Amino acid sequence: MKKLSVILLLFSLTAPFTGTYLFLHYNQNKIRTEVAAIILAGPDKKDLIELKFTFSETETILTWKHSREFVYNGQMYDIVDQRQEGDSIFYTCYKDDKETRLNVEKERIIAKALGQDPFQKNQKERIKSFFKTVFQHEIDAWKPNLTQPCIIHYALNIKHYSLFSESPLSPPPKCT
Helix, strand or coil: CHHHHHHHHHHHHHHHHHHHHHHHHHHHHHHHHHHHHHHHHCCCHHHEEEEEEEHHHHHHCCEEEECCEEEECCEEEEEEEEEEECCEEEEEEEECHHHHHHHHHHHHHHHHHCCCCHHHHHHHHHHHHHHHHHCCCCCCCCCCCCCCCCCCEEEECCEEEECCCCCCCCCCCCCC
16 A cells, blocks of 8 residues: 555656656657658748858757757758758758747746746745845844843832842752
8 A cells, every 4th residue: 555655646746747748749749740741742942941051060050959950049940951062051941930839838848847937036036025025034133232131120019020030048848
């Protein structure tokens, strides 16, 4: 019974992360399949863009996903055709907006899970500043103004009560 409850607890803790990852991975594979079908069928000329890079730029400013897909300025591109002229390479690419949006969403979810979401940070800062105004944040902010020990007497019906008690005049009774 303990093993089953531990397994259920672990599953309930990991299910949201695993489920989100699997959902995003499934959507990414679905989009890649759609784009591959579009490229094989021959995309419209209006959907293609030609990009020119030097060979050193292809290694530095492009983030390659695989040999036919890269990221440039945050945008995903799928290579339809390529040619070389001198020290430059020209890529005829299909601009993959769907996968770009999916990657942005994935990064947003990861940032939120790690607590690095800008909106979440702003909200946390606002909550902190609110509680700083409501509660005193310095531990030693209030100190009594007593430089030396003193006894404060209160008179009530001619009886004197002091804040600090003196030691008893006789020892306590012994129990037998």
